[in-house]
Amino acid sequence: MxxxxxxxxxxxxxxxxxxxxxxxxxxxxxxxxxPDYRDKDGTRRGRLPVQGPEFRRSDAVRRRYWARSMVGWPTLAGAAxxxxxxxxxxxxxxxxxxxxxxxxxxxxxxxxxxxxxxxxxGNIHTVVCLACQARYARADIQRQLAQANPQMADTLAQPLPDGDAQLEPEALEDFHIPHCAGCGGMLQPDVVFFGDNxxxxxxxxxxxxxxxxxxxxxxxxxxxxxxxxxxxxxxxxxxxxxxxxxxxxxxxxxxxxxxxxxxxxxxxxxxxxxxx
Known part of the structure; x- marks a missing residue:
């Protein structure tokens, strides 16, 4: 047709x-x-995204996630x-x-x-504290990330799906991740990670x-x-x-x-x- x-x-x-x-x-x-995760044949592009259980278990994984998100999220935030x-x-x-x-x-x-x-x-523009359930605008967290990690202010990387970015691991060693302003708890974007229900x-x-x-x-x-x-x-x-x-x-x-x-x-x- x-x-x-x-x-x-x-x-x-x-x-x-x-x-x-x-x-x-x-x-x-x-x-x-x-960007999307798959090509026209339904095959996943690139490496696996962060898994939810790993994010909550590993400080290194959280650094990787937030560093890549700091660089990649502006592309998503600016999308119309x-x-x-x-x-x-x-x-x-x-x-x-x-x-x-x-x-x-x-x-x-x-x-x-x-x-x-x-x-x-879920919605990537909201962040939730896993300890006290406080909620934050992702834009506010972006400002915190920029203040805590000025060395990455001009970092450029290829955008990936859902606000991720292709960032090399060696750039993450000194990266400071955000915490809840109220209780100091772990922050997670209010989305269903791969590996979660x-x-x-x-x-x-x-x-x-x-x-x-x-x-x-x-x-x-x-x-x-x-x-x-x-x-x-x-x-x-x-x-x-x-x-x-x-x-x-x-x-x-x-x-x-x-x-x-x-x-x-x-x-x-x-x-x-x-x-x-």
Missing amino acids: NRSEQIAGLAQFLGRHRRVLALTGAGISTASGI PNAAHHAMAALEEGGHIVSLITQNVDGLHQRAGSRAPLELH VPKTTTEAALGMLAQADALLVVGSSLMVFSGFRFCKLAAESGKPIAAINAGLTRADHLLALKVGEPVEQVLPALAAALS
């Missing part, structure tokens, strides 16, 4: 199903300059919603999408006008959204992480049709009723325009 036929197919899919749940992944944010985010908000406003779950931690859906996206993996309350809310939906639209996700793939698996088991927009393979290709394998920042705006 050509582009116009694919858009028409997606419009018909949304027209047939009045309670569509959207599930978005990293592919919706790449046009905003935020792209045409796909705005189109998703328009589809919600028009009633074509009734609920939205995102695997992303960048907060761009909210900035584009989406009403209440459920952030499955999605909080039970978040999972229950997401499953409730799926239960109320009559169809699922996957946008910009390879679904290689089970926390995302499970929604396709459960939708298929309950007879709910699934469509996907993703420029590459997905783990759920065999479950899809319809797939458009092109960049979401091109497809979603055309779809929103067709339905407006």
Whole structure:
């Protein structure tokens, strides 16, 4: 099918199903300059990201995380919603999408006008104390990092997903990590690290959204992480049709009723325009 036929197919899919749940992944944010974890074949790029249990267990791992984040986070903080985010908000406003779950931690859906996206993996712009549960804006932590580590103020490195950066280990030996201003406790970004589980309350809310939906639209996700793939698996088991927009393979290709394998920042705006 050509582009116009694919858009028409997606419009018909949304027209047939009045309670569509959207599930978005990293592919919706790449046009905003935020790298993703996988290539078009679903293969992970580069080294494994920091694992949650290691972060909490090892001071060296925390130094590595915060140093790399200090260098990489400004790229993510400076990112703006792209045409796909705005189109998703328009589809919600028009009633074509009734609920939205995102695997992303960048907060761009909210900035584009989406009403209440459920952030499955948290939000990178908030930091939490694991001891007293105090919460801080990530921007405030960035200022603390800069003050405590002036030697890294002009460090440049290749940006990686979720505010990480490609930084060599020898640059981290004298790095000072942030601590809670109230109790001195360990600070962690309010996200679900690799190796950790999605909080039970978040999972229950997401499953409730799926239960109320009559169809699922996957946008910009390879679904290689089970926390995302499970929604396709459960939708298929309950007879709910699934469509996907993703420029590459997905783990759920065999479950899809319809797939458009092109960049979401091109497809979603055309779809929103067709339905407006």
